[in-house]
Amino acid sequence: MMGAGKTRDHSALADVFNQDEPRVNWHDETLWFIRQKRDKAAFAIPDWELLRETASQIKAHTLSHLSQYLQEFEKNAQANGITVHWAADAQEHNEIVFSILQKHGVDRMVKSKSMLTEECHLNDYLARHGIEVIDSDLGERIVQLAQEPPSHIVLPCIHKKKEEIGEIFHEHLGTEAGMSDPQVLTETARQHLRETFLTRRAALTGVNFAVAETGEFVVCTNEGNADMGAHLADVHIASMGIEKLIPRREHLGVFLRLLTRSATGQPITTYSSHFRKPRPGHEMHVVLVDNGRSVQLGREDFRNSLKCIRCGACMNTCPVYRRSGGHSYKSAVAGPIGSILAPNLDMKKHADLPFASTLCGSCTNVCPVKIDIHDQLYKWRQVVVQEGHVDAKKAAGMKAMAAVLSSPATFKLAGKAGRLFMRRVPLLVNNSFNPWYKQREMPQPPNESFREWYRKNRKQHDQ
Amino acid sequence: MTVGLFIPCYVDQFYPKAAIATLELLEKAGVQVEFPARQTCCGQPMANSGFEHLTSGCNELLVENFAQYDYIVSPSGSCVLHVKEHLHSHKQEAQAQNIRGKVYELVEFLTDVLKVESLNARFPHKVGLHQSCHGQRGLRLSQMTERVEPPFSKPEQLLNLVQGLELIPLSRKDECCGFGGTFCVTEEAVSVKMGKDRITDHLQHGAEVITGSDMSCLMHLEGILRRQKSNVKVMHIAEILNAQEA
């Protein structure tokens, strides 16, 4: 029952994260502050719940007609002069990006935030092929310099304190030792990135929304870094998961209102840039990536996870995420949404994630597209167990427990015996091998159970 | 009206007082209550661990024991939610479906079915309400802070009927305590940290007693409180609604 082995991974890393309690408090409060900002923004819109429902339905409709809208998008994008590529998986995506760069003889690329490229491990792939990638989102640049993956999809370096960022900048960008003034650090990053923007001939951006009707796509950033990169480069590559599609431009009105309010509590991102066609003499490429999405689309219980607009609200609200940190999930997308997406990509590797939750349901209710996240976590647990990705000891314990609970006679005995045992030999239970007892006392067993009391006091109803 | 009383397995064994208070509250409200002796468990401990396929024994027993009652009432939002969402029967699916519709958590049974508007109860203490997630978000016992919808709270509605009771405010009124079934041992570090943080919130606002409608969450909080050698007690909401303190 104690879930050793395969399902311990998130738990073991969370244990390490919790060694430094003041830091856990800081991490929790930082993210809770963002959740509160989200609440203020959401509560300023009386029709918030209607907006969520509308967004959810638009996505449901799109997913149920996905091939049709993808083809419509391809046709319209091509008519606009965009080159459209299809990638079945991460490997193909990376190869396509590399081939475009190769064609142009480019060996340095600037990239704005794209969780998809994290999912595909594009930076590593390109590095192995001699291409240097500079992440231009400030948070991503920081974790890139620190050689760490992002810990959050919207706030990639939320796990770092400003003093630690100061150290990284001191080491890599030559700021004064001990400098942690955000103003100075931001200005340093700005100068560093400006040089990158001016000298890179290729830029890769993510995609927040792609509009089937117009063949355009929209990229949302607060720093304007996607625009800087794309406008100054000869070649703009946009990588998108196939679920980023929406049917019509007017639907943007629904999603743009929800996205940033849910993410950070801002009414809208500073830049919501529409890209429709390449400038004369320049190239624009869109890479449509499947990488497991059509498999997920075929899983009826988990299909809705593809509605996700990557706002990060479910992470900010998750009491487990806030107290275990993004890296404990070992997945490009962490937190509740990551825990329902990752098992689809590699069930064995991510078998622990559906269990890294109390099923409190906060994620489901904060999600702007109403994904039933906690119900899907429950369902993934069933799948993970059925597929055998669970510790044998745990499975045996569960079987034994089910046997006791299926037999009223054994249950009565087991309960009473258990209580007597605990009362008489508390040391046997209260030891460090029992995870409950490590930081908690055991419940004090009463003299009699309710059913014993009931038999004495309410004879007439006993059976 | 005859009510079948469903007492979660750990409440039966460790917290009989909560079960007795539930029974007495219902009896005082004029309801005929029976406790079928052959009941065991709703099956949630297995199901939430990914072993829902092992719960058919529990399910069949639950149907056998409770199908005959007008209502089934239990002092645990978590167990009731599990029954509502997952009770099925190979032998008697119609009965199982019927039970899913007539099973109630104690608080909602008092407010929605019995429409209790007064209680003869007195509990002169500062009380912090812990809202267990399955009751709150699952059964909608009260509004959750995530939703942009009008506020309401069935447990507060009842606690406000208790003389002398002072309900304290909290900084985070509906954050999970970290119990989460087997989560409390498989994710021990996060579970305890979540529990400690909930307790800190209650203590900072002067709680003498932490109450709630799910004993499992309270058992977890009690374990931490006792380790901290705190004087603060946990009590099931039924015990407070049934209290007659001077």
Ligand code: SF4
């Ligand atoms: S699952 Fe919902 S809340 Fe979480 S990131 Fe996606 S859209 Fe946002």
